[in-house]
Amino acid sequence: MEFIKITDVEKVYKTGVTAIYGLNLRIKKGDFAFIIGASGSGKSTLIKMLYREEKPTRGEILVGGVNVGKLRNRKVYKLRRKLGIVFQDFKLLPKLTVYENVAFALEMYGLPKSEIRQKTLKAIELVGLKEKTKSYPHQLSGGEQQRVSIARAIVNSPKLLICDEPTGNLDPDTSMEIMKVLEVINDLGTTIIVVTHDRDIVNRLKKRVILLDKGRLKKDYEKGTYDKNEKH
Amino acid sequence: MRKELTIRMRNIRILGRNIRDGIKNVFRNFSLAFASISCITVTLIIVAVSIVGSWNVQNFTKLIRDDFTIVVFVKNDASAEDETKIRSEIEKINNVESIDFMSKKEIMDQMKKSSQTFNNVMSSWDENENPLDDTFQVRVKNDEKISDTAEKIKAIEKVDTVKYGEGMVESMVSIFKIIRYILIAMVLGLVVVTAFLIVNTIKITIFSRQEEIEIKRLVGASNTSIKQPFIIEGLIIGTLGSIIPIIVTIYGYSILYEKTGGKLFSQFIKLVEPLPFSLYVSAILLVIGVIVGMFGSSRAVRKYLKI
Numbered sequence: 001m002e003f004i005k006i007t008d009v010e011k012v013y014k015t016g017v018t019a020i021y022g023l024n025l026r027i028k029k030g031d032f033a034f035i036i037g038a039s040g041s042g043k044s045t046l047i048k049m050l051y052r053e054e055k056p057t058r059g060e061i062l063v064g065g066v067n068v069g070k071l072r073n074r075k076v077y078k079l080r081r082k083l084g085i086v087f088q089d090f091k092l093l094p095k096l097t098v099y100e101n102v103a104f105a106l107e108m109y110g111l112p113k114s115e116i117r118q119k120t121l122k123a124i125e126l127v128g129l130k131e132k133t134k135s136y137p138h139q140l141s142g143g144e145q146q147r148v149s150i151a152r153a154i155v156n157s158p159k160l161l162i163c164d165e166p167t168g169n170l171d172p173d174t175s176m177e178i179m180k181v182l183e184v185i186n187d188l189g190t191t192i193i194v195v196t197h198d199r200d201i202v203n204r205l206k207k208r209v210i211l212l213d214k215g216r217l218k219k220d221y222e223k224g225t226y227d228k229n230e231k232h
Numbered sequence: 233m234r235k236e237l238t239i240r241m242r243n244i245r246i247l248g249r250n251i252r253d254g255i256k257n258v259f260r261n262f263s264l265a266f267a268s269i270s271c272i273t274v275t276l277i278i279v280a281v282s283i284v285g286s287w288n289v290q291n292f293t294k295l296i297r298d299d300f301t302i303v304v305f306v307k308n309d310a311s312a313e314d315e316t317k318i319r320s321e322i323e324k325i326n327n328v329e330s331i332d333f334m335s336k337k338e339i340m341d342q343m344k345k346s347s348q349t350f351n352n353v354m355s356s357w358d359e360n361e362n363p364l365d366d367t368f369q370v371r372v373k374n375d376e377k378i379s380d381t382a383e384k385i386k387a388i389e390k391v392d393t394v395k396y397g398e399g400m401v402e403s404m405v406s407i408f409k410i411i412r413y414i415l416i417a418m419v420l421g422l423v424v425v426t427a428f429l430i431v432n433t434i435k436i437t438i439f440s441r442q443e444e445i446e447i448k449r450l451v452g453a454s455n456t457s458i459k460q461p462f463i464i465e466g467l468i469i470g471t472l473g474s475i476i477p478i479i480v481t482i483y484g485y486s487i488l489y490e491k492t493g494g495k496l497f498s499q500f501i502k503l504v505e506p507l508p509f510s511l512y513v514s515a516i517l518l519v520i521g522v523i524v525g526m527f528g529s530s531r532a533v534r535k536y537l538k539i
Contacts, residue, residue, distance in 0.1 A: 051450070073455075073538060080452035091447050107249055108453035110242030152451065 003029040003160060003191050004050065009059035011045050011215075019045040021215045023059070027193065029159070032186045034202050035195045036226060037212035043195045046212065047162050050193070051085055052076050064159055081109065084153025088165035090145045092137045092152075098124065099133040102151045109156070123151040127181050143174035147181060154185055161185060163194045167201060175201055202226040246457045254464025258472075264437040265469055268430050272473025272524065275426040276517050279419050280481045283513050286415035288496075291504050293408045300375045302382050302396040304368040310390040315366060321388045322370060327381045329371045336364040365392060375405065423520055430528030434466065438532050445536045455537050462529040470525025471518065478514040485510045 004027040011020040019042045027033055035043045048054040049061055052068050061068040066079050092101050103120040111119075124133055127147040137145055146166060153161055163182065167175035179201050186192045196202060202209060202225065209224030210217065258265045304322070306315060315333070322331055340362055344351045357363075370385065372378050378396050386394045438445070448458050486506040494503050 076449070077452045077454040080450060085450055091443070091450070093444060093447065104447075105451035105453075108246070108448060108451065108457055110244075110246040110249075110457075112241075112245065156452070 001029045002026045003031070003064055004193075005060070005062040007060045007062075009049070009056045009061060011042070011049065011054065012057045019215055020049075020056075023215075023217055025210065025217065025220075027191065029191055030186070030189055031208060032183070032192045032205075033194070033208040033210055034205075034224075035193060035210045035212065036197070036202060037218075040214070041212040042215040043212050044164065047164055047193065047195055050160075050162055051083060052079055081156060082158055083160040083162060084150075084156070084158040086146070086149050086153050086161065086163040086166045088168040090137070090149045092145060092148055094137050097134050097136055098129060098140070098148050098151075101137070101148055102155050105152055105155055119155055119157075120151075123155040124148075126154070126184065127151045141174075142170050143177060146170065146174075146178055150178070150181060150185075154190065158190065160191045160193070163192065165195055165197065167196065167198050172200060176204070179205060199226040247460065250457065250460035251464055253461040255468065257461060257465050258468045261437050261440070264433070265465070268433040268437075268469045268525070268528070269473045271429050271433060272426060272470060272521050273476045275422050275429075276474055276477035276521055277480055279422050279520060280477050280513060280517055282415045282419045282422070283516060284481070284485060286412045286419070287509070287513070288504055289408050289412045289415070292501050293405055293412075295502060296405060296408075297375050300372060300378065300396070302370040302372065302378065302385065302394060304370060304385055304394055305365040305392040306367065307390045307392045308363075308365055310366070314390045318388055318390060319368065322368060322385055325381055325384050327372045327374055327377050329373045331371075332369040334367050334369065336362050336366050339364050339367065423524060427524045427528055427531075430466075430469075430524060431531045434462070434469075434529050434532040435535075438462065438536065442536055445533065449537065458537060459530060459533050462533045463526050466525035466527070466529030467522055468525075469529075470521035470523070473525065474518045474521030477517050477521075481513050481517065482506075482510045485513075 004025070006023055006025040009020055009023045010018065012018045023046070035046060037043045045054060049056055049068065050063055052071055056069045059069075063079065064082050066082070068079065071079055093104070096104065099120060102123055103116050106116045106119060121130075121133070124130060127150050129144060129147050129151065132140065132144065137148065140148065146169075150161075150166075161182070166182075167178055170178065175198060182192055182194065183205070206223045206225065209219070209221045209226065211219040211221075304318070306318060310318075319331060319333070322328055340354055340357075344354050370381075372381055382394045382396050385391060445458055489503055489506045492503065494505070495501060496503060
């Protein structure tokens with residue numbers, strides 16, 4: 001079953017720069033895929049189109065049956081509720097505790113308190129932060145903050161988890177821990193897409209690797225590695 | 233049915249949380265909220281003055297118009313028959329509302345009563361020597377056509393002179409009209425200007441919460457649920473901003489009314505009574521404050537809802 005279907009997609013920014021040329025890509029439900037490539041290869045543009053921060057100029061993107069390009073601004077939230085997003089800079093709210101940061105999304109959906117509590121604690125436990133529910137982001141290490149943001153992304157049990165350089169700000173050991181958390185989530189059935197520069201984690205995890213180069217799909221390996229000869 | 237019910241429950245819960253957040257935000261960012269509140273307060277005071285002014289001007293105009301009469305002097309040699317004829321001629325004119333007759337004897341008696349000097353002079357006159365004229369006092373329906381009506385009356389036989397203020401009253405009315413339009417334009421202008429000022433003040437508040445809005449969008453909050461707390465915040469700011477102007481209106485106007493005895497400059501310019509007038513004005517101020525506050529916030533957030 002294909003969860004993401006990208007057909008003939010081209011993205012030209014208003015500045016006239018073309019970021020993606022005629023891209024075709026399929027990602028199955030339950031997949032774990034890395035998207036790699038040099039800076040300016042279009043990987044950020046690609047995932048931004050998946051959660052509709054950018055619209056494709058041409059072609060079609062289907063995410064879980066939703067035609068992303070045709071989604072109106074007012075309806076974007078319907079897509080975003082189906083997926084979780086993790087960023088390099090965590091994007092946590094500094095004035096809220098770990099619990100509140102994770103519960104935040106569910107509150108916006110209007111769920112009853114008891115349900116919010118149950119789901120939030122489950123997500124926090126899954127990322128291994130049970131002891132820190134009452135801490136504030138500034139009291140946590142980088143790795144812990146990233147776990148909070150993962151917990152927030154998965155709290156609504158999304159079908160897809162998009163991670164934009166999730167380990168970009170973390171040391172190698174912490175990065176591996178974060179990847180282990182992602183693997184656990186993947187084992188529970190969530191499709192995961194990780195954009196990264198981190199050669200080490202790609203090589204260790206041996207998952208699908210999609211290599212972009214100057215806006216074009218260059219290589220797509222099933223159990224790939226980050227080739228040393230590839231430009232970085 | 234069940235699905236509809238859960239959706240409604242959800243919306244109620246979202247609204248509840250957003251009301252809570254809206255109230256919290258006003259007090260959490262009070263220095264910024266205070267800027268918006270002062271902005272609304274100052275404008276609403278000016279708006280209040282303009283509304284009170286224009287309302288009163290309208291009231292003067294109405295009073296003056298009610299007093300609008302054409303005085304028709306009948307020639308001294310006219311008989312009682314002639315006078316009946318004149319009366320029926322005047323009645324035929326469209327614009328005439330009512331006619332009151334006053335004989336020269338009545339006028340003389342009135343004048344005698346009004347001053348001792350008149351009394352002394354007039355007491356020596358005998359019945360046939362009275363140099364005054366019988367008069368008709370004609371009230372018109374539409375005072376803008378008063379000169380036209382006066383001309384028609386003048387053309388009637390045995391009518392001597394016709395007086396209706398010779399344009400003085402007319403120009404007064406039109407000046408009042410202009411003043412009223414200026415005041416209304418001021419009110420509208422001020423409301424628009426405040427709305428923009430508030431949009432900008434609230435934008436500053438929102439700028440510091442840009443990240444919060446962005447994250448809300450990314451985790452899948454709908455635009456409505458993101459906007460709601462800000463709109464509620466605007467509502468609270470608008471309400472708080474209209475408190476002082478309302479106090480100023482209610483107390484200020486009743487003090488003004490008492491000090492002047494309800495009259496301005498002369499007997500003719502009467503002020504509107506303070507109650508329930510000042511309460512109406514207060515209600516208008518509250519509504520303007522709330523709408524401007526809500527509109528301001530809603531406009532200010534909109535920019536951030538496009539990510």
